[in-house]
Amino acid sequence: MSSDAPRQRVLRYLYGDLSPEERAAFELQLEGDPALKTLLAAEQRFDQLHPVGSGPQLPEALLQESRMMLRAALRRQDRPGLLERAGEWFRRFMAPLAWPAGVAAALLVGFLWGRGGWQSPPSSLASLLKPEDLEVVALRVDHFEPATGQVSLVLDAVSQVQLDGTLEDRAVQTALAAALRGDLEPGTRLQALDLLQHQAHSARIRESLIHTLAHDDNPGVRLKAIEALKDLAKNEEVRGALREALQRDLNPGVRVEAIEALKHFNDPATLQVLEQQSREEVNTYIRGEAARALEGKRRAAGEQL
Amino acid sequence: MSDDQRTLLLSAREGDHRAFAALVAGCDRRILSLAYDMTGNTEDAQDVYQEALLAAYRALPRFRMDSQFSTWLYRIALNQALRFRSRRGRQPPPEEWWPEQADHPTPEDLTLRGEFHRRLHQALGGLSAQERLAFVLCHHQGFKIEEAAELMACSVGSVKSYLFRGREKLRRQLGEFLEK
Numbered sequence: 001m002s003s004d005a006p007r008q009r010v011l012r013y014l015y016g017d018l019s020p021e022e023r024a025a026f027e028l029q030l031e032g033d034p035a036l037k038t039l040l041a042a043e044q045r046f047d048q049l050h051p052v053g054s055g056p057q058l059p060e061a062l063l064q065e066s067r068m069m070l071r072a073a074l075r076r077q078d079r080p081g082l083l084e085r086a087g088e089w090f091r092r093f094m095a096p097l098a099w100p101a102g103v104a105a106a107l108l109v110g111f112l113w114g115r116g117g118w119q120s121p122p123s124s125l126a127s128l129l130k131p132e133d134l135e136v137v138a139l140r141v142d143h144f145e146p147a148t149g150q151v152s153l154v155l156d157a158v159s160q161v162q163l164d165g166t167l168e169d170r171a172v173q174t175a176l177a178a179a180l181r182g183d184l185e186p187g188t189r190l191q192a193l194d195l196l197q198h199q200a201h202s203a204r205i206r207e208s209l210i211h212t213l214a215h216d217d218n219p220g221v222r223l224k225a226i227e228a229l230k231d232l233a234k235n236e237e238v239r240g241a242l243r244e245a246l247q248r249d250l251n252p253g254v255r256v257e258a259i260e261a262l263k264h265f266n267d268p269a270t271l272q273v274l275e276q277q278s279r280e281e282v283n284t285y286i287r288g289e290a291a292r293a294l295e296g297k298r299r300a301a302g303e304q305l
Numbered sequence: 306m307s308d309d310q311r312t313l314l315l316s317a318r319e320g321d322h323r324a325f326a327a328l329v330a331g332c333d334r335r336i337l338s339l340a341y342d343m344t345g346n347t348e349d350a351q352d353v354y355q356e357a358l359l360a361a362y363r364a365l366p367r368f369r370m371d372s373q374f375s376t377w378l379y380r381i382a383l384n385q386a387l388r389f390r391s392r393r394g395r396q397p398p399p400e401e402w403w404p405e406q407a408d409h410p411t412p413e414d415l416t417l418r419g420e421f422h423r424r425l426h427q428a429l430g431g432l433s434a435q436e437r438l439a440f441v442l443c444h445h446q447g448f449k450i451e452e453a454a455e456l457m458a459c460s461v462g463s464v465k466s467y468l469f470r471g472r473e474k475l476r477r478q479l480g481e482f483l484e485k
Contacts (some may be wrong), residue, residue, distance in 0.1 A: 055445030074322045
């Protein structure tokens with residue numbers, strides 16, 4: 001038996017690697033073996049300073065942020081690998097052709113715009129851009145006809161455009177609304193919301209705010225969106241979004257804002273959601289607020305009678 | 306693998322990100338913690354977390370349904386962390402996210418604890434990749450030796466050997482704290 005065997009046994013004991021019988025035998029031996037006891041005490045001192053299972057406890061926000069970054073990376077990954085595909089395509093088809101033939105090819109150009117897929121940009125947004133503003137960052141070859149040289153390309157283009165104007169300007173509103181739906185940093189989306197929140201009376205902006213409330217990954221951004229929307233709760237479409245948020249949003253802060261906005265309304269759909277939340281909401285404050293709102297409405301109805 | 310997990314897995318294989326997120330939600334906290342443990346700072350931990358989960362997403366078609374999904378995922382994460390470590394070389398100083406052990410720590414406790422963790426981090430940097438991994442898995446993350454062996458794709462005896470050797474090195478490095 002190696003001279004280190006007693007220590008290994010101590011460590012196996014501490015890491016729960018002994019069978020129940022071995023464990024019982026170890027503990028029995030411990031009572032009459034001072035050397036083993038000293039060895040155990042020395043190892044236990046280490047465990048007191050740094051117990052088993054005491055790995056780093058990372059903040060919840062870090063996990064949430066990591067999850068959000070992963071979702072964004074997954075979305076990016078599922079878009080076609082444009083440059084790789086184009087490179088491969090060019091190696092396969094273009095290499096045998098003389099360069100002038102390539103130059104003569106007719107190019108049909110489209111845009112990759114927005115998040116989640118291939119589509120043309122909203123024409124109003126496209127009108128903000130000039131061809132010389134665009135820089136091609138990726139390219140997909142959709143089709144090539146070697147016999148005629150006809151080629152169809154799809155470009156991923158970025159652009160830097162400076163817009164000067166007021167928040168009332170349609171172009172400014174369009175750009176900010178597009179930023180809300182884009183795959184941008186949460187800080188940028190919050191900035192866009194800051195600017196847009198006073199323009200929520202515009203149907204286009206309202207629609208973007210509702211989309212943000214329903215789909216944005218970041219609770220801070222959704223909170224800002226609901227703050228902008230709650231003054232417009234007289235609008236049924238907005239109320240629908242608020243009811244959805246109250247029932248489904250994972251963030252209690254967002255749900256608190258939703259109930260604050262909804263509790264003054266008496267339409268059947270809202271009453272039904274309040275009723276449900278007064279029974280099923282996990283957050284005590286929100287559940288209480290829903291119950292109090294319903295109670296207030298019943299009292300008011302009783303007084304009227 | 307449960308029926309729910311199987312359904313989520315099949316959807317994730319079809320490209321459903323939400324299904325994938327739901328599938329990994331039960332174990333991604335541990336993956337991030339493991340990544341932090343192996344890299345020592347949050348930025349690198351987030352890189353390892355993301356690379357590992359993206360690699361898992363891409364490899365979903367190759368996952369055999371009869372094995373444990375979380376074990377498969379942890380193994381991918383460990384490989385990413387090891388690759389990251391070998392690319393990165395020396396590590397930046399640690400950020401302090403170790404759990405408090407006293408309910409009402411005194412300033413002296415906090416100073417001593419901070420110093421202990423700083424030195425522990427340095428000492429961990431002196432272990433071989435396998436010793437560190439065995440220590441992180443068994444001591445920090447609370448995996449059983451047998452589970453660690455499965456994750457590290459080596460024998461139980463090897464894990465014990467890495468773990469005990471690593472622990473002995475740490476004890477020697479941290480001797481002054483153990484005598485206090």
